[in-house]
Amino acid sequence: MENFYLPFEKKEGFIYTHEAVEGLTEYEKYQLSFHPERPKYLDYLSVFEQPEECLANDEHGSCVILTHRAAIRSKNSLVPVMLIGQQSGPTSDFSLLKKLMKDPASVSRWNHGMPTPAAFRKAMDAIRIAEKEHRIIITIVDTAGADPTEESEAGGIAWKIGRCMQALAESTVPTLSVIINRGCSGGAIALTGCDTVLAMEYATYLVISPEACSSILFRSREKAGLAAEISQITAKEALKNGIIDELIAEPEGPAHRYRKAAIASFRNTVSSQVERLNETLPEKVFETRMRRWSKIGQWDSISEEDILMFEKPVSFFIPKPEKVLFVARHKRCSDNEGKKVHDPVLYSKLLADNFVCSTCGHRYVRMTAHDYIDLVLDNGSFREHPETRHIVDRDILNFPDYRSKIQEARYKTGAASSFITGDGSIEGIEVVFCATNFNFLGGSFCMSTGEKIWQAAKIAIAEKRPLIVQASGGGARMHEGCSSMVSLPKLHVAISSVEKAGLPVITIVTDPTLGGVAIGFASRGVRIFEHNAGNIGFSGKRVIEQYTGKRTSREFQTTWWLQQKGFVDKTALPTEMKRKIAELLREHAAKPATMVP
Numbered sequence: 001m002e003n004f005y006l007p008f009e010k011k012e013g014f015i016y017t018h019e020a021v022e023g024l025t026e027y028e029k030y031q032l033s034f035h036p037e038r039p040k041y042l043d044y045l046s047v048f049e050q051p052e053e054c055l056a057n058d059e060h061g062s063c064v065i066l067t068h069r070a071a072i073r074s075k076n077s078l079v080p081v082m083l084i085g086q087q088s089g090p091t092s093d094f095s096l097l098k099k100l101m102k103d104p105a106s107v108s109r110w111n112h113g114m115p116t117p118a119a120f121r122k123a124m125d126a127i128r129i130a131e132k133e134h135r136i137i138i139t140i141v142d143t144a145g146a147d148p149t150e151e152s153e154a155g156g157i158a159w160k161i162g163r164c165m166q167a168l169a170e171s172t173v174p175t176l177s178v179i180i181n182r183g184c185s186g187g188a189i190a191l192t193g194c195d196t197v198l199a200m201e202y203a204t205y206l207v208i209s210p211e212a213c214s215s216i217l218f219r220s221r222e223k224a225g226l227a228a229e230i231s232q233i234t235a236k237e238a239l240k241n242g243i244i245d246e247l248i249a250e251p252e253g254p255a256h257r258y259r260k261a262a263i264a265s266f267r268n269t270v271s272s273q274v275e276r277l278n279e280t281l282p283e284k285v286f287e288t289r290m291r292r293w294s295k296i297g298q299w300d301s302i303s304e305e306d307i308l309m310f311e312k313p314v315s316f317f318i319p320k321p322e323k324v325l326f327v328a329r330h331k332r333c334s335d336n337e338g339k340k341v342h343d344p345v346l347y348s349k350l351l352a353d354n355f356v357c358s359t360c361g362h363r364y365v366r367m368t369a370h371d372y373i374d375l376v377l378d379n380g381s382f383r384e385h386p387e388t389r390h391i392v393d394r395d396i397l398n399f400p401d402y403r404s405k406i407q408e409a410r411y412k413t414g415a416a417s418s419f420i421t422g423d424g425s426i427e428g429i430e431v432v433f434c435a436t437n438f439n440f441l442g443g444s445f446c447m448s449t450g451e452k453i454w455q456a457a458k459i460a461i462a463e464k465r466p467l468i469v470q471a472s473g474g475g476a477r478m479h480e481g482c483s484s485m486v487s488l489p490k491l492h493v494a495i496s497s498v499e500k501a502g503l504p505v506i507t508i509v510t511d512p513t514l515g516g517v518a519i520g521f522a523s524r525g526v527r528i529f530e531h532n533a534g535n536i537g538f539s540g541k542r543v544i545e546q547y548t549g550k551r552t553s554r555e556f557q558t559t560w561w562l563q564q565k566g567f568v569d570k571t572a573l574p575t576e577m578k579r580k581i582a583e584l585l586r587e588h589a590a591k592p593a594t595m596v597p
Helices: 018-022 026-033 041-047 094-100 104-113 117-133 150-154 157-170 185-192 210-218 221-231 235-240 259-277 282-294 304-310 347-352 369-376 402-413 447-463 482-500 515-519 541-548 559-564 574-590
Strands: 049-053 065-074 077-086 136-143 175-184 196-200 204-206 246-248 419-426 429-436 467-473 505-513 526-530 570-572
Touching (some): 026 204, 026 221, 065 259, 077 117, 077 259, 117 185, 136 185, 150 157, 175 185, 175 259, 185 482, 185 515, 196 235, 204 235, 369 419, 369 429, 369 505, 369 574, 419 447, 482 505, 570 574
Parallel strands (some): 077 136, 175 196, 175 204, 429 467, 505 526
Antiparallel strands (some): 419 429
């Protein structure tokens, strides 16, 4: 049988001992985690008894997530389970793989192992079946990330990833996740928000690929090795950082060379964990889940004295000119023919377009958290929560320049972190309000945000107040590695606890809302999309165009485009948001069931 060898495997004298693997560079360990001959989901299926595939279909990319009813032996009994497994390619047999990958239809079918909306929809259907049939859910994770194409954005991939996390957060049966190879980005986090998370010893768990991280951080993909080293992506580091619960040993060496030993180790550990989970009483499942996720994440605390050194209200809202009807046009405006446009813009027109240029689509401003507090809440009613005010970002990786960037952002935004929570009122209705500062490191989702949402949810329940969240920002913050991404399931559990208490959750989706923010709180509750907002979805426009080699459509990822695809609940201008939310809150007070998703 023909084998595949990574460059370090070809070096004279290389052996597969634990010491030798530990001596590899972090990037080589990353390569090892998705070696084409490492066992895949279908190889681990042999661990289970009575496997029966369900929900199979021919939709594009659907096969990347396979679902099976099955059972696993625990002591002397069989425990029914629902398997939701990411199959990153057709086979781990390299000889067969080479033949299959010469067939364009096979290449297209397996979609480079990246799940599409159809795959995530299948996962959600499997979760529902598991609940109905009282099966423990086991997710098997092996992915380079979710599909970054315009077609997947049109299929609502951001919202489907979010719904997967919500379904696991609210599952009435226990859940277990096992990262067998590479668990990367949204494709992984969609299925790892479980009651217990395991990883094979030589797996990796990461928020962004080393190549992409290098491209962002160093403006070049050539420093991927350094990016891998500083991002702490191995399963062992995930265990150290508290984002997985247990390693599954590859006792004789890496699984692609010692397959039987790795699969036997998988069987023993998973069986033991299923036995433990099976003892959880149905009425205690969510309570146990809350206890687990309350411990996830790390953050620092800042003193009141330090906050007062930089705290100030910052506004980017363009006020109405006092003496004229016009405002200056932005400097780089050009029409469809490429001709420069210099004439001023009527302020009332600019306001009606939500500060988006009607000629070229340029956004004049992205408003701050303070702007949304002023626009949505009654004047002077906001009171920041003392429980969250002093929570700030922690540099757990010693990531280059992270601490200085945080300090710079504090003075720029007048806030201690990108996320702020507090009590306030909307037309006299008391609410818990959360807002995001996009100009604080791009509003990227991080561990402190996860904890602040957790605390805000607790306060909303204790005070019996609706939870209102303004969403803005990009992906999970790479400066905190995978730990930032793992706080996403935490926020889903928190928001689900608010809805379970019968309280409304309303999300204001603003420009931009991408990646971790989109699949996090922006996918929850009743959503109000800002009129004329853009950059709303999972993968950013530049990422998609680089991956596909094609330009995206003109209105791509705008509120209008999403509305045509059927993903927009309601829309409003920022200046109308207060009235719209008040109407929804009064509707909920009259008919509580109307706000429950």
